[in-house]
Amino acid sequence: MLRSVMALSTRLRSRVKGTLRRITLAGVAFLLLMADGGISGDELQCELAVDRMLTCCPELGSVSLSCVRSGCGGTMVPDIDESRAACLRNASCEQLKAQGVCDPATWETPLNCMPPCMLKVPKCQ
Amino acid sequence: MPNSEGEAKVADAVSLEPLAVVEVLPSPRRARWFGRLSAGFAYRWAFRESLLGGAFEGELGAQDNRFAGGVRLRVEAGRMQAGLLYQVVTLGPSFWLPSIAERLRFGMGLEAGAVMVDRRTVPGSAMWTVAWGGRIDAAVDLVRVGTSGGLFFSTGVAAQVLTAAPFPVTVVAGAALGYRP
Numbered sequence: 248m249l250r251s252v253m254a255l256s257t258r259l260r261s262r263v264k265g266t267l268r269r270i271t272l273a274g275v276a277f278l279l280l281m282a283d284g285g286i287s288g289d290e291l292q293c294e295l296a297v298d299r300m301l302t303c304c305p306e307l308g309s310v311s312l313s314c315v316r317s318g319c320g321g322t323m324v325p326d327i328d329e330s331r332a333a334c335l336r337n338a339s340c341e342q343l344k345a346q347g348v349c350d351p352a353t354w355e356t357p358l359n360c361m362p363p364c365m366l367k368v369p370k371c372q
Numbered sequence: 373m374p375n376s377e378g379e380a381k382v383a384d385a386v387s388l389e390p391l392a393v394v395e396v397l398p399s400p401r402r403a404r405w406f407g408r409l410s411a412g413f414a415y416r417w418a419f420r421e422s423l424l425g426g427a428f429e430g431e432l433g434a435q436d437n438r439f440a441g442g443v444r445l446r447v448e449a450g451r452m453q454a455g456l457l458y459q460v461v462t463l464g465p466s467f468w469l470p471s472i473a474e475r476l477r478f479g480m481g482l483e484a485g486a487v488m489v490d491r492r493t494v495p496g497s498a499m500w501t502v503a504w505g506g507r508i509d510a511a512v513d514l515v516r517v518g519t520s521g522g523l524f525f526s527t528g529v530a531a532q533v534l535t536a537a538p539f540p541v542t543v544v545a546g547a548a549l550g551y552r553p
Contacts (some may be wrong), residue, residue: 259479
């Protein structure tokens with residue numbers, strides 16, 4: 248009798264241990280996924296476009312553009328949208344210089360910028 | 373000093389016998405430490421872009437005369453062909469099959485970690501995502517050192533899932549030179 252009770256208790260303890268281990272692992276995996284910063288396509292394209300601009304126009308030094316997407320539903324979006332970023336990436340350095348990308352004074356206000364809009368981005372056609 | 377005539381005869385016989393060296397082979401099932409270090413280059417395809425970099429791998433575990441296995445840490449760093457710098461760090465279990473012709477070994481492993489891409493707009497910060505997947509490796513011994521060690525050339529290919537990225541899969545191939553004590 249005592250032996251069977253002890254066996255049951257051991258089995259129960261190992262089952263509880265197994266369940267706890269599974270819950271801990273699932274929790275760690277969940278936290279890892281929740282903590283995942285993620286790389287969005289528009290962020291990456293924006294950063295690549297800025298890299299292209301700075302490579303072709305070293306005189307810019309640095310740019311006051313943001314490529315961050317954040318907030319629930321993306322309340323903060325990259326300053327350079329994907330189509331403009333693709334245009335900047337595909338153009339040659341000569342084309343970028345000819346379009347005034349290397350001169351921030353010629354940059355334009357993006358169409359979707361809500362007033363009062365202080366943002367200026369390089370033109371690209 | 374021998375106490376009797378018989379004992380004296382035995383002592384003389386023992387002293388006249390040449391010394392025999394008996395080599396005791398280790399038990400094939402006995403587990404020993406296993407470790408390897410390697411450094412090489414890597415080509416990665418991720419985010420629909422090509423990435424070129426260098427990779428460093430360290431592995432620690434156990435081996436017997438046939439199998440080896442352990443935990444592998446892999447650090448990769450380089451540059452996207454499009455310009456941005458990137459880093460990949462993964463950790464996971466690895467397993468090596470028995471060697472073929474005492475020189476060639478195939479291995480496999482699972483790995484999980486992170487892929488990071490440096491931002492150009494904010495120097496010092498990076499975008500990152502979780503990566504997990506598996507890999508297959510082959511290693512050929514160039515120079516044998518001792519019973520199980522050596523200098524080796526290895527090559528491998530891995531595929532990983534990216535949890536939040538413009539394209540959810542990355543594939544990496546590479547070659548490296550390494551040392552196994």
